[in-house]
Amino acid sequence: MRYLNLKEWEEAFKKDKKAVILDVRSQEEYDLEHIPGAKLVNVQNPQKFMDEIEQLDKDHTYFVYCRTGNRSAQACQVLDFNGFKNIFGLEGGFERWKSEHIEN
Numbered sequence: 001m002r003y004l005n006l007k008e009w010e011e012a013f014k015k016d017k018k019a020v021i022l023d024v025r026s027q028e029e030y031d032l033e034h035i036p037g038a039k040l041v042n043v044q045n046p047q048k049f050m051d052e053i054e055q056l057d058k059d060h061t062y063f064v065y066c067r068t069g070n071r072s073a074q075a076c077q078v079l080d081f082n083g084f085k086n087i088f089g090l091e092g093g094f095e096r097w098k099s100e101h102i103e104n
Contacts, residue, residue, distance in 0.1 A: 061086035
């Protein structure tokens, strides 16, 4: 698991055609706004989170974010513990993405 700044995170995501973005915030936060294409896996609902990550392909690369980076750190640790090897967290989370992301 590594944390990347927004530029590194976006560049790494673009290079991996099988990469998946995981939004680990609540359903309400996700419904308000999220990074396009992100899959919601709410880390604050532990049993559901575990059930959902069991369905994920451990060979894919996962780009994980929450609002500011705290919940994504927790989620990345759980993913790592469960055998996921290619995990990247977004420094500053969705707040950073929202303030710095530039459409290409």
